[in-house]
Amino acid sequence: MRFNKLDLNLLVALDALFRLRSVSRAAEQLHMSQSALSSSLARLREYFDDELLVQVGRQMELTPRAELLREAVRDVLVRVDTTITAMPSFDATQSDREFRIFVSDFTMAVLMPHFLALAQEQGSTVRFHLMPQTRQPQRTLEQGDGDLLVVPHDYCSPDHPDEKLFEEEFCCVVWDQSRIARNGLTMESYAEAGHVVMQPPGMDRSFEHRFMQETGIARKVEVNTYSFLAAAYLVLGTERIATVHRRLALQVSRGLPLKILPLPMPMTRMTQSMQWHKYRTQDPGLLWLRGLLKQAVQRMDAAINAADSMHR
Template sequence: MRFNKLDLNLLVALDALLSEQNISRAAEKIHLSQSAMSNALARLREYFNDELLVQVGRKMEPTPRAEALRDHVRDILVRVDATVAAQPEFVPAQANRLFRLFVSDYTMTTLMPHLFKLAYEQAPGIRFDLRPQIAYPHRVLERGEADLLIIPKEYCSTEHPADLLLEETYCCVVWDQSPLAKGEMTNERYMAAGHVVVQVGDGQTALEDWFMQRLGIVRRVEASTYSFVSPAYLLAGTNRIATMHRRLAEEASRSLPIVLRDVPIAVPTMEQSMQWHKHRTSDPGLTWLRGLLKEAVAEMDKARHDAR
C-alpha cells in the first residue's frame, strides 16, 4: 500500500532500523533478509532525500532527520496495532496473549503473585513478560514496548491515561537486636541513625527519597541498593535503619529478624498507578487485565489482613 508515493511497509522497516541502528538486527526483528533490509533502507533514503542512518565506526547513528521521524513513525505503528491488529473481543479462557508489564521489585514481590494466581484461574493460556522499571517509563509505552506500566502516580505521563491501583504507606525497618528496636522511634533517633536507601539508577531517585528531599530532610546514608526488597536483608547485625513500603516490610518480617516501626516524620502516601497507551484504552484484553489487577489488589490485602 502506498501513501503519497511511500510504500507504507517501509515504515515498519524504518522503525526497526531506528530502534536497532543495525541492518542485520533490524532485518531479524521484522523477519526480513539482510539484503531486503538494505534495499528498504536505500528506498527510504531516496524517499526522504536523507541518509537517515550513517556509519560511525562500527555502528550506525541516526541523522537529525531520522531522529525527528522516530517518534512519529512509532506512533503511527502503535495506532495501526491498536485499531487494526487488536481483536474485537477477548475471551480469557481461550486467550494465549502475551502481556508486557514494567514493574518494580516492590510490585513483583507484593502484587504479581496474586495477579498470576487469578490470571491462571481465568486464563491459563495467558503469558506475562515482566520487565524492570526504567527512567522515563512513558517512552516504552510510546514505542509500543509495554502494555502496562505499574508506577507511582508522580512518574505517570500526562499524555496517557492512568488509574489508581493502591495506596501505600512507609515504615521504618531495623534489626530486632538493634537498640533502635526498643523505645520510641523519635525524629532525633531516626536522623542520627545510618540509613540504607534505594537508588533506582538512571538518575531517578526512589519516590521515598524524593519525598525526603522535598521535605528538606537529609539522612546519613551508609549503604545504598538498587532493589526495594533488599534493605530488609541488609540490616541484620547493624544499627542501621531502612524506610520501606509497609506491605513489602510486612512480607519480609515473616522470615527475617527485623522489627517494623512507624516513621517519625510525615512521609506522604505513595499512590501506585497503572498506565497504558492512550491508543489502547479500548483494547478488550487490556481492559480485562486492568480489571484483574484491581482484583489482585483486593486479594493481596485480604491475605495481608488474614496474616495479621
C-alpha cells in the same frame, strides 16, 4: 501500499533502524537479509532526502531529521498495530495471548502473587511477561513495548490514561536486636543512623528517595541497592535503617528478625497506578487485565490487613 509515493512497508524497516541503530540487528529482527534492508534504507534516504542514520565511530547515529521522524513513525505503527490486532472480544480461558507488564520488585512481591493466583483460579490460559521498569516508563508505552505499566502516579505519562490501584505508606525496618529497635526512633536517631536506600535500575530516584531530597531530609546513605525487597534484608545484623513500603515491610517481617517502626516525620503517601496506551483503552484483553489487577488489590489488602492485625 503507498502514501504520497512512499511505500508504507518501508516504515517498519525505518522504525527498526531507528530503535536498533544497526542494519545487521534490524535485518535479523525483521527476518530480512542485510542487503535487502540496506536497499530499503537507500530508498528511505532518497525519499526523505536525508541520510537518516550516519556512521559515527563504531555505531550509527540519527540525523536531526531522523530524530524528528522517530516518534511519529513509532506512533503510526503502534496505531496501526492496535487497530489490526484488536479483537472484538476476549476470553481468558481460550486465549494464548502474552501480556507484558512492567513492574517494580515491590509490586512483584506484594501484588503479583495474588494476581497470578486469581488468573489461575479463573482458568486463564494467557501468559504474563513481568518486566523491569525503565528510566522513562512512558516511552515503553509510546514504543509499544509493554501492555501495562504499574508505577507510582508521579511517574505516569500525561499523554496516556491511567487508573489508581492503591495507596501506599512508608515505614522503617530495623534489625530487631539493634539499639534503635530497643530505644525507638526519633528524628535525631533517624538522621544519625546509616541508611539502606533503593536506587531503581534505569530510573533516577525512587518515590521515597525523591521525597527525602525534595523536603530537605538528609540521610547518611551507607548502602545502595537496586531492589526494594533486598533493602529490608540488608539491615539485618546492623544498626542501619531501611525506609520501605509498609505492605512490603509487613510481608517480609513475618519471616525475618525485623522490627517495623513508624517514620519520625510525616511522609506523602504514594499512589500506585496502572497505565496503558491511549489507543488501547477499549482493548478487551486489557480491560480484563486491568479488572483482574483491581481484584488482586482487594485480595492483597485482605492478606495485608490480617498480617497488620497480628503485627499490632
